[in-house]
Amino acid sequence: MKSKPTLLLLAIAGVTPLLPGSLSAAGYTKAEFTRLFKDVKVLKENVAPRDATVGGEIDPVTSVATGEGSRAELKFPDNSLTRLGANSRFTLRGDQRTLDLNEGVLLLQVPKKIGGAKVRTAAVTAAVTGTTCLFEYLPGGFIKLIVIEGSVDLIDNSNPSNFRSVNAGQMIVMKAEDMKAGNTKKAKIQFPEPVDVDLKLLLSTSNLISGNDSGMPNFMQVAQAVEDQQKEIKKGKLVATSFVLPGRGTLVGLTNDTRLNLFKNVQVKDTSPPPTTPNNPPPGNNNTPPPGTTPTPFQGFQPLISGTTVLNNNSLIQTNPHVTAYNSGPNSTITSEGVIYDATVESPFTYFGFGRTLPVENTAFQPYLESKGDGKWAAFKFGSLLINGTPYFEYPSNTTLSFGYGSSGVRNVILAAEGDIRLARDNSFGPGNDAVSYEHSLNLWYSGLKSLVLFSNQGNIELEKWFAIYGGWVDLSLVAAGSTSDVNLLGEVAIWGDLLVSAGQDVKIEHDVAAKNINIASGRDVNIKGKTSSGYGYGYGYGYGHGNKKITAKENLTISAKRHINITNSSELKVLSNWWDHDALLRLESIGGDISVIQSTLEARNIEIEAMQGNITLDRSYINAGDVLKISALGPNGELRIGNSYLNGDQVVRLFAEGANGRVYFVDNSTIQGKYISIAGATVEIATGKVVTLKPGYNKIPNVYTDNPKFNDVGNAYGKFKRGYNTTTPVTVKPFAQRNGPP
Secondary structure (H helix, E strand, O other), X not given: OOOOOOEEEEOOOOOOOOOOOOOOOOOOOOEEEEEEEOOEEEEEOOEEEEEOOOOOEEOOOEEEEEOOOOEEEEEOOOOOEEEEOOOOEEEEXXXXXXXXXXXXXXXXXXXXXXXXXXXXXXXXXXXXXOOEEEEEEEOOOEEEEEEEEOEEEEEEOOOOOOEEEEEOXXXXXXXXXXXXXXXXXXXXXXXXXXXXXXXXXHHHHOOOOOOOOOOOOOHHHHHHHHHHHHHHHHOOOOOEEEEEEOOOOOOOEEOHHHHHHHHHHOOOOOOOOOOOOOOOOOXXXXXXXXXXXXXXXXXXXXXXXXXXXXXXXXXXXXXXXEEEEEEOOOOOEEEEEOEEEEOOOOOOHHXXXXXXXXXXXXXXXXXXXXXXXXXXXXXXXXEEEEEOOOOEEEOOOOOOOHHHOOOOOOOEEEEEEOOOEEEOOOOOOOOOOOOOOOOXXXXXXXXXXXXXXXXXXXXXXXXXXXXXXXXXXXXXXXXXXXXXXXXXEOOEEEOOOOEEEEEOOOEEEOOOEEEEEEEEEEOOOEEEEOOOOOOOOOOOOOOOOOOOOOEXXXXXXXXXXXXXXXXXXXXXXXXXXXXXXXXXXEEEEEOOOOEEEEOOEEEEEEEEEEEOOOOEEEEOOEEEEEEEEEEEEOOOOOEEEEEOOEEEEEEEEEEEEOOOOOEEEEOOXXXXXXXXXXXXXXXXXXXXXXEEEEEOOOOOOOEEEOOEEEOOOOOOOOOEEEEOOOOOOOOEEEOHHHOOOOO
C-alpha cells in the first residue's frame, strides 16, 4: 500500500479565532459583518470608503479591505462563513456564488448540503462544496490553499478541465507568476503535489480558525478531520517532520526545538584559527558529550523567576516591568524583570510565554488580550505563585499624576506561573503580612490596574476559602492551561469589570462570583455547587447580595464545558441587565456531556441551554427568562428531562430534543409559561399521573411537535398537559418534522 507523504508541521501565527454570527436566508447577494477587529474598510466604486460596522451589510459589487493587524468576519444568507486576515481584500460580485480574492488570506466555510462556492484569483479558482479551507493569494508572489475538512478542486482559469483535488489536511503552494505565464500561453498549469499539514497545530496557532470554535457551521466536521489525522499519525501512516511554515508565504523553517539543537551542536570554523594544543580526551571518554548538553524544549520568551514567589502588601509590581517580592530562593527578597508582551503583533501568549502550541480552552482569551488598551501587557513568569495580600502597582512613564492615574505606563499585567497559583490566607511561607486580618484579599480597588491575568501553564489556580478578589473597573482572567489543570473558586470574586475563566480540566465554584460579563470554559466539567454564607459583605453598589447568588453578571454570562455542567444545591445564576438590553444572555453549553440544573435558579433576559451530544436535566428548579427561553438537547439520543420545575419565557419558550431518537420527558409536575410555547421531540412523554400546566399568551395554543405522543391518552397510562386559565384545548400536536417553523 502506498504510504502518505510525510507530515509538514504548519503554524499560522498571530491570527486569533473570531466568533460566528447568526443564521439567515439562502443566497450570495449580500453578506453581513459579524465580527471586526481594528481597521476594516468597505470599498465601492464612486463611493467614498467607509468603516465597516458589526451588523452592517455589503451587496454586489463591493470590496472589503483590512489593514495591518486587522480582521473581519462576514456571514452570507445561506450561513456560509468567511473570515478575512490582515492586509487582505476580497470582492463580492454576486455572480455564481463567487468571491474574488484580490490579495491576502481568506477562510471560507460552506455548510454541508448548501451548494458550492468559489474563491477566484487571477489564475486559479478554488471550488468549495461543504468544506472549510484557507486560501491565500499574493499578486506576483504565490497562491496557497489549505483544506481543513472536506475537499476542494483547484481549477486552472484558462483550462477549466485542468484541476487538482486537494483533500482534508492537505496544502498546495504555487508561484503566481508561473501561472500567469502559463495562462498567457494558454498552456496548462502544472499543479504541484499536495503536502500534508498538521491540522491540530494549525488550529492551535491560526487567528482565523480554532479547534474550539464550536459556533462554526462545520465545527463537527473540522473536529472529525483533526481526529482522523491524529489516528493516521498514531498508526505511523503520517510522520512528523521538523519543518514549520510560520505564517504567510512559502518560507519553510525549522521548529524551535530543532533550531535550538542546531545552534547548540553546529560549530562555526575560523578559516585562520590560532595555534592550539592537541585535544587529548581522557582514556575511556569515547568523546561522550558532558552531562547537561541535551537541548531543552523551547519554553517561551519570558524569563523564569524560579521557586515560589509570594505577592502581598509588601510586594511591588512595576510595569516597566519589574517585580520586588519575597521568593523561596537563597536571597529571600528578589527584584526580577519581566517582559512587555504585545498581543496585537506577537504570537499567542501560550506560545510567547511557555512555548505551548495548544490553545487554552476559552477561545475568547487571546482576543481578550488583544483588545485591552493597545494590547500591551507587563508579563511575569514564576515557578509557582502565592498571593496572600495586595501588591502595590506602579506604572513608570514620562507623565505621572497622583495615585498613578493619568500615567501613560502599561496598565495591563500578566502574572503567570509554570505550576500552581494560590490565593490564600497563608502566612506559613515567607514573611507574608504581619497578621491574618478579617478581610484577607487581593483588593484591586485603588490599584490603577485596567486588566489582570493569572495564568498557570501546568498547575491549578486556587482561590481558597476565606480569601477574596475585589476590584472596581478591573478586568480579570483566571487561566489554568494544562490538560489536567483546574480553576477552583472557593472564595469570593466581586469586580465591576469582565471575568474570564478557563481550565484545561475542571472549573469548580462554591462561592459568590460577580462581574460585568462572565465567560467560563472548561476542558471537562463545570461544577457550581452549594449555598454558603459569604465571608464578606461587599457588593460595591451592584446589590449582588451574598450567600445564595453564586454567579451574577451585569450583562452576559456564558458557561461552556467539553463534558458536563452541574448546577446544584440552591445555586443561583443571574444576569441583572437593564430592561432595555434585549440581547443580554445567560448561556449554558456542553459539547459532549450532560447539563444538570438541580434545585437551583437561573434568571436573565434571554436564557439558552444547549447540550450538543448529551442530556439535559431540570429538577426542582426555577428558570425565568424575560424574553426568550430555549432549551435544546441536540444529540441523536438526547433527552430533555424536566420535573417539579417552573419555566418561563415572557415571549417564547422552546423545549426541543432535536435528535432522531430524542425525547422530552416530564417526570414530575411542572409549569411552563410564555406567550408562545413549543415542545418538540421524536417522543414527548409525561409520566403516569403527572400534570404539566401550560400558561401561554392570550388566545395562543401551545404546539407539541412529535411523532410519538405519550400524554393525554384515554386510558391514563401517561400524564396530561393542562392549560391554565380554564381553556379547553391543552396543546396542538404536529409532526416532529415541522418543529422549526414559526412559534
